[in-house]
Amino acid sequence: MDVKGTVAIVTGAARGIGQATALALAREGAGGVVVADVKAAELEQTAEQVRAAGAEVLIAETDVSDLASLRAMFEETEARFGRLDVVHNNAGIGEGPSTWPEVAPERAAAIIDVNLRGVVLGTQLALEPMKRSGGGVVVNTSSGGAFVPLPPQAVYVATKAGVVHFTRSCVALHASHGVRVNAVCPGIVETPMVHETGEGGIADWLKPLVDAIEPLRPEDIAEAVLALVRDDSKVGEAVVVENQPRAQ
Numbered sequence: 001m002d003v004k005g006t007v008a009i010v011t012g013a014a015r016g017i018g019q020a021t022a023l024a025l026a027r028e029g030a031g032g033v034v035v036a037d038v039k040a041a042e043l044e045q046t047a048e049q050v051r052a053a054g055a056e057v058l059i060a061e062t063d064v065s066d067l068a069s070l071r072a073m074f075e076e077t078e079a080r081f082g083r084l085d086v087v088h089n090n091a092g093i094g095e096g097p098s099t100w101p102e103v104a105p106e107r108a109a110a111i112i113d114v115n116l117r118g119v120v121l122g123t124q125l126a127l128e129p130m131k132r133s134g135g136g137v138v139v140n141t142s143s144g145g146a147f148v149p150l151p152p153q154a155v156y157v158a159t160k161a162g163v164v165h166f167t168r169s170c171v172a173l174h175a176s177h178g179v180r181v182n183a184v185c186p187g188i189v190e191t192p193m194v195h196e197t198g199e200g201g202i203a204d205w206l207k208p209l210v211d212a213i214e215p216l217r218p219e220d221i222a223e224a225v226l227a228l229v230r231d232d233s234k235v236g237e238a239v240v241v242e243n244q245p246r247a248q
């Protein structure tokens, strides 16, 4: 798909990977970008950058774990722009400073709701608007953790494995709705999320992993997302973006 003139939704767009994708879409010529996040106040910063890159912006205070909130955002998008071409279901949370199994059950439930429920519903709600627009592309953010057991973040990696399996099971939506669903699976990316894994910084269990690799930049993941949007041959794929070993 040619990104020029498209209308795109990016969730978790207030910072990190979502912010980078929203900006990359605008730079590539998207006509309208919906920046969606629970952190409404912080969305303005992303919106400013997207506008400066030449796209129209809709700021949507959205909780992806809440069906009514998600539905309202999709309806507002179509009402404002009249079409929908791209959705990056990217919002996600981890165990935070707590680890499995000490993580509060409420937090465990929230991880499942944001990371898996949000992606499933964000894909489902995109189908009809994209069909009306002549087809579209959904990119779901999973994680390299989808393929590797990570005991301190057992809930997080379970949801990310679910995102991969869900994405691979959406292949038929290409024939039925003209919608290609793919996933991006980043390694460790330099975003605020990594620094919130511990109390006031990177978690002790994560430090040896971070020390061993070159961190990816949010822009690296945004480029992988755009590659999946552009390449019409990609359907039901989970593309891994790996870290390189740290240079000595």
Ligand SMILES: NC(=O)c1ccc[n+]([C@@H]2O[C@H](COP(=O)([O-])OP(=O)(O)OC[C@H]3O[C@@H](n4cnc5c(N)ncnc54)[C@H](O)[C@@H]3O)[C@@H](O)[C@H]2O)c1
Residues within 6 Å of the ligand: 011, 012, 013, 014, 015, 016, 017, 018, 036, 037, 038, 039, 062, 063, 064, 065, 090, 091, 092, 093, 114, 141, 142, 143, 144, 185, 186, 187, 188, 189, 190, 191, 192, 193, 194
């Ligand atoms: N940073 C990494 O190393 C890494 C690695 C692999 C995968 N990921 C995934 O990439 C995605 C983006 O992560 P990031 O590193 O940019 O993290 P981040 O914490 O910097 O950004 C995530 C954004 O999602 C938003 N969000 C959280 N809950 C939400 C909800 N219910 N509804 C709407 N928005 C919500 C947050 O407010 C935040 O702005 C996540 O799905 C994460 O799991 C990150």
